[in-house]
Amino acid sequence: MELRELIKKAKKNNREAQAELFKRYKDTLYFLSIKYCHNQEDAEDNLQDAFVTIFSKINQYNGKGSFEGWMKRITIYKAIDRYKQKNSHEIPISQTHIHEAIDTEIKSDLRHIPLSTVIKCIQELPHQYRMVFNLYQMDNHSHKEIAKLLSISESTSKSNYHRAKLLLKERLSQGKSETPK
Amino acid sequence: MKEKEDIGKIIARRLEQESMVADEMLWQSIEASLDKKRKKRRWFLWSILLLFVGGFGSVLTFLPSEKHTTETLTAPESHSVETSSQTIEVPITISKEELANSTANKDDKTTDNHIIAVQEQPKKENRTKRVNTTKPDTTTVVTTTYHYYNNSTGEMMNTHKKETIDSILNSEKNVLDNGKIKDSVQKKKSENRP
Numbered sequence: 001m002e003l004r005e006l007i008k009k010a011k012k013n014n015r016e017a018q019a020e021l022f023k024r025y026k027d028t029l030y031f032l033s034i035k036y037c038h039n040q041e042d043a044e045d046n047l048q049d050a051f052v053t054i055f056s057k058i059n060q061y062n063g064k065g066s067f068e069g070w071m072k073r074i075t076i077y078k079a080i081d082r083y084k085q086k087n088s089h090e091i092p093i094s095q096t097h098i099h100e101a102i103d104t105e106i107k108s109d110l111r112h113i114p115l116s117t118v119i120k121c122i123q124e125l126p127h128q129y130r131m132v133f134n135l136y137q138m139d140n141h142s143h144k145e146i147a148k149l150l151s152i153s154e155s156t157s158k159s160n161y162h163r164a165k166l167l168l169k170e171r172l173s174q175g176k177s178e179t180p181k
Numbered sequence: 182m183k184e185k186e187d188i189g190k191i192i193a194r195r196l197e198q199e200s201m202v203a204d205e206m207l208w209q210s211i212e213a214s215l216d217k218k219r220k221k222r223r224w225f226l227w228s229i230l231l232l233f234v235g236g237f238g239s240v241l242t243f244l245p246s247e248k249h250t251t252e253t254l255t256a257p258e259s260h261s262v263e264t265s266s267q268t269i270e271v272p273i274t275i276s277k278e279e280l281a282n283s284t285a286n287k288d289d290k291t292t293d294n295h296i297i298a299v300q301e302q303p304k305k306e307n308r309t310k311r312v313n314t315t316k317p318d319t320t321t322v323v324t325t326t327y328h329y330y331n332n333s334t335g336e337m338m339n340t341h342k343k344e345t346i347d348s349i350l351n352s353e354k355n356v357l358d359n360g361k362i363k364d365s366v367q368k369k370k371s372e373n374r375p
Contacts, residue, residue: 030203137189
């Protein structure tokens, strides 16, 4: 069935159409959730919330942009909501500014590091660093947009991004050395 | 020798072509959540509908009683008659002939004598009774009493018969026509002559 037809049926609360849309996009959105969330369970919960919101608000999708992009945005916003809920109970991380000149470069050889290791390194980042890194690096948001989304300052967003890269470099270097040849 | 590259870009490129498989069982919990949400929505809509119907019903039941209240409230202002005293002066319906007669009598300078027509009503309790004028009270018997007061003699006469009063007035008129007034007028005329 065509995507347009599926969306039309899903708008009329057709369960089969909704199930078909779930089947088509569950992996993409799950992988997105995995990057933004702290662990697998959290990612699954986020995916569930995202799909419930997608099907509840599918009438708001006017068909102008990409449907996948629209669903991805909802999934990211859901992850941000979860982060904000958790962050309200946590002690805020240090906002010390890091100089731009700090070396975050690495020899571009990550192909031999397993995907699970890369994902684990991202997931183990402090929550705010992980959110900023994903939003900036993976989903091409500007620091201004990130500041607005996460209710932080632009400079904090920049420093969080650099800190995240430093931590990733450090952990991936270790992972690389641990990887059996 | 490999060139150094930004770690962020390397990771982004590494993850670009990857994907992970989500558990299909997730659909069941999503479906359950959707059902729950739909039930909540239905419940909300029903409660709004019930509230609306209830409100509308109460307005409908309240309206007639409100109308009744306004009627009873406005009635005393426009229609009620205070009957604390026993007699009430009301206008008498007089035929054209009678009216002509009475005006003629006035012209005959019988100004000292007054006809007072009083409508006497049966005794009522000394309390306010609200009478609806749109529905005339057929049980009340109205009798008219005519009073004749002679100023010169100081006599007061009460009768239910109008003819009696008329005959007195006619006799008085004849007397006046024939005698006193004419004489007095002639006297005045002679006095005025030089």
